[in-house]
Amino acid sequence: MEVRFQNSPKETREMDTKELRENFLIEKLTEADSLKLVYSHYDRVIIGGVSPVNKKLSLGKEEELKADYFLERRELGIVNLGGAGIIEADGQSYDLNKLDCLYIGKGVKEVTFASKESSSPAIFYMLSAPAHTTYPTTKYTKEQASGGEMGAIETANKRTIYRYIHQKGIQSCQLVMGLTILETGSVWNTMPSHTHTRRMEAYFYFDVPNNQKVIHLMGEPSETRHLVVSNNEAIISAPWSIHSGCGTSNYGFVWGMAGENYTYEDMDMVDINTLK
Numbered sequence: 001m002e003v004r005f006q007n008s009p010k011e012t013r014e015m016d017t018k019e020l021r022e023n024f025l026i027e028k029l030t031e032a033d034s035l036k037l038v039y040s041h042y043d044r045v046i047i048g049g050v051s052p053v054n055k056k057l058s059l060g061k062e063e064e065l066k067a068d069y070f071l072e073r074r075e076l077g078i079v080n081l082g083g084a085g086i087i088e089a090d091g092q093s094y095d096l097n098k099l100d101c102l103y104i105g106k107g108v109k110e111v112t113f114a115s116k117e118s119s120s121p122a123i124f125y126m127l128s129a130p131a132h133t134t135y136p137t138t139k140y141t142k143e144q145a146s147g148g149e150m151g152a153i154e155t156a157n158k159r160t161i162y163r164y165i166h167q168k169g170i171q172s173c174q175l176v177m178g179l180t181i182l183e184t185g186s187v188w189n190t191m192p193s194h195t196h197t198r199r200m201e202a203y204f205y206f207d208v209p210n211n212q213k214v215i216h217l218m219g220e221p222s223e224t225r226h227l228v229v230s231n232n233e234a235i236i237s238a239p240w241s242i243h244s245g246c247g248t249s250n251y252g253f254v255w256g257m258a259g260e261n262y263t264y265e266d267m268d269m270v271d272i273n274t275l276k
């Protein structure tokens with residue numbers, strides 16, 4: 001498992017493109033038949049991806065956790081962004097179609113990932129955070145998630161936000177997770193920007209068409225930087241950082257958070273006039 005330590009706002013300000021990408025961008029997250037995990041020291045969230053094609057892959061015992069098994073002291077949220085998939089949690093099997101979400105509670109010893117058809121592999125994106133108690137393993141489809149329309153055509157940010165793991169949805173210790181889908185012609189996410197120093201956040205951009213990119217904005221509101229992001233790549237957003245993006249086309253992204261305050265609405269809005 002790759003480990004990424006924290007960077008201060010001051011240190012981040014001084015990074016060049018290569019350093020920014022090494023610290024905040026996760027490439028090759030959903031390669032065929034390999035499970036990739038990145039341990040971020042922002043709120044100790046592990047960001048992972050797996051696209052099983054010919055194999056069934058499982059969550060292993062990671063040395064860095066010094067635990068008998070991965071979810072001994074952790075919880076896990078997974079969203080499928082690819083073809084039909086199957087996740088097994090201690091022998092219980094869950095079918096996950098595209099945009100279905102599965103929460104797996106602390107204490108589950110074995111988690112495996114597989115695709116129904118190797119010609120249309122599942123793409124599982126996951127976030128794991130430390131957990132103090134067990135909440136039941138629960139699946140939600142996109143229809144079960146609470147949806148909300150945001151933005152407008154005039155500001156090129158008309159989008160629907162689907163919340164899966166949150167206060168009024170799937171229960172968890174600290175994970176909050178959902179996804180946003182932009183309408184055709186809308187390209188901006190999360191503008192006006194916000195920060196929430198109480199929680200880190202991670203984004204996983206999906207359905208970015210071939211030869212299109214998302215210009216992801218990060219950094220302190222008065223010191224913004226950008227990352228050029230491709231399809232199925234993730235970004236790590238520090239608690240003090242904005243996390244907004246503009247695509248060269250519309251796209252979707254899975255967002256997820258952990259830390260203080262289990263409330264989606266807890267955001268410190270940034271006035272667009274103050275962005276630098």
Ligand SMILES: O=C[C@H](O)[C@@H](O)CC(=O)C(=O)O
Nearest residue numbers: 159161180189190191243255
């Ligand atoms: O803290 C919440 C997150 O940044 C996202 O949910 C924002 C988002 O999906 C959007 O505005 O499109």
Ligand SMILES: [Zn+2]
Nearest residue numbers: 194196201243
């Ligand atoms: Zn946010």
